[in-house]
Each structure stands twice: as C-alpha cells, then as structure tokens.
Amino acid sequence: MPRRLPSSSPHWLLLLLVTAVMLSATEATAPVVPMELYFSPAELASIAGYGEEPVSTVVVSGQVVCLLSCRRHGADLLSFELPGATVGVTCETEGIKAMANSVFGITDENGNFTIELPSWLHATPNLEKACAVKVIQLPLDSVCRLRHGPSSSHGIHLSSSEDGFRTYTTGWIQLQQHDTK
Incomplete structure (x- = not known):
C-alpha cells in the first residue's frame, strides 16, 4: 500500500524550494572571471571565429593618382x-x-590597390576609425612626390558588406607632381 505523506509536507516542499533558490542565487553572484585571463589573444580570436580558417574577408581598396598642374x-x-x-x-x-598592425600592397598598372586584412583584424571595433591608408613609397621614375616621407593618412569607409565579405575604400589618393618646370 502506498505511503501517505504527512500533512506537513507542503512545509517541507516550501523549505526545499527556498533552499534551491538560495543555492542558485549564491552561484549567480559568484565572481565572473574574464576570458582574457584564461585564453591568449590568438585563442580568443579563434573562439570568435577569426582563427586560421577565415569566416570572413575584409579588403581595403582605392586608387593612387598624380595631379599635374598647368601653370596657365x-x-x-x-x-x-x-x-x-x-x-x-x-x-x-x-x-x-595597443599595437599597430600593418599590411602592404602595390598599385597595379591603373594605380588601383586591393589589400586584404588579416583575420585577426576583422573583429576590430569600428574599423573605419581604427584603420588608415598611407602611400609609403613611389616608383623611382615617378613625377609625383611624397611630402616629407610617407604621405598623410587617408581614412577608409565601408562600401559594401555581403555574405561575410566587407569592402572598405579610400577613393582617390591624390599626390602632387614635383615642383619642376
């Protein structure tokens, strides 16, 4: 024959419920340790999906042109x-x-460049503010010049984003000719 619970069983049930709530509350208030203490930056990038096997592609493109001014x-x-x-x-x-990450490329016969960023930079917050483009060196036979070494920085802006492929552009980077007649 089944055993009947004493009439005070609702009190035991209530006590059990209160104990369970208290235990879960103490577990919820346990200190949260940041993942950065357990994982290296490379491991964190891999966990976030930016490891060896790329889950996205980010490229920066633009065109370098030389302006010739007529004296007339x-x-x-x-x-x-x-x-x-x-x-x-x-x-x-x-x-x-904080560390600087640089990637380089060379313009093609039309002055265009497309540089793919490494995967560890894909998750950089606000890439438009974090990255800039500079012309580092010109061909020896160029009639254009860089002012006092590398040119000034040119910002990037998002031009398209689709299916894990983001494209940023600088537009035209305009350099001036040498000051010769």
Whole structure:
C-alpha cells in the first residue's frame, strides 16, 4: 500500500524550494572571471571565429593618382594613375597592449590597390576609425612626390558588406607632381 505523506509536507516542499533558490542565487553572484585571463589573444580570436580558417574577408581598396598642374591661369588639373606605388593599411587595435598592425600592397598598372586584412583584424571595433591608408613609397621614375616621407593618412569607409565579405575604400589618393618646370 502506498505511503501517505504527512500533512506537513507542503512545509517541507516550501523549505526545499527556498533552499534551491538560495543555492542558485549564491552561484549567480559568484565572481565572473574574464576570458582574457584564461585564453591568449590568438585563442580568443579563434573562439570568435577569426582563427586560421577565415569566416570572413575584409579588403581595403582605392586608387593612387598624380595631379599635374598647368601653370596657365584657369587651366584644369590633369591626373594620371600611378602604378607601382607601395600602399600600407595600418590599424590600431585595443587590448592589454595597443599595437599597430600593418599590411602592404602595390598599385597595379591603373594605380588601383586591393589589400586584404588579416583575420585577426576583422573583429576590430569600428574599423573605419581604427584603420588608415598611407602611400609609403613611389616608383623611382615617378613625377609625383611624397611630402616629407610617407604621405598623410587617408581614412577608409565601408562600401559594401555581403555574405561575410566587407569592402572598405579610400577613393582617390591624390599626390602632387614635383615642383619642376
């Protein structure tokens, strides 16, 4: 014959429920330890999906042109593409130590460049503010010049994003000709 619970069983049930709630509350208030203490930056990038096998692609593109100014008053500026220029994308990342990450490329025969960023930079917050493009070096026979070494930085902006492929662009990077007659 089944055993009957004493009439005080609702009290035991209530006591059991209160004990369970108290135990779960003490577990919820346990200190949360950041993942950065347990994993290296490379492991964190891999956990986030930015490891050896890329889950996304991020490229920066643009065009380097040289402006020729005519000495005649009212004359238009002439521009031509600048092939063979070395271009760099530098991204400032945050973390325990801030570090600069740079990737380089060379312009093609039309002065265009497309530089793919390494996967560890894909998760950089606000990539448009973190990264900039500079023209580092020009071909020796170039009639254009860089002012006092590498050119000033040029910002990037998102031009497309689809299916894990993001494209940023600088547009035209305009350099001036040498100051010769």
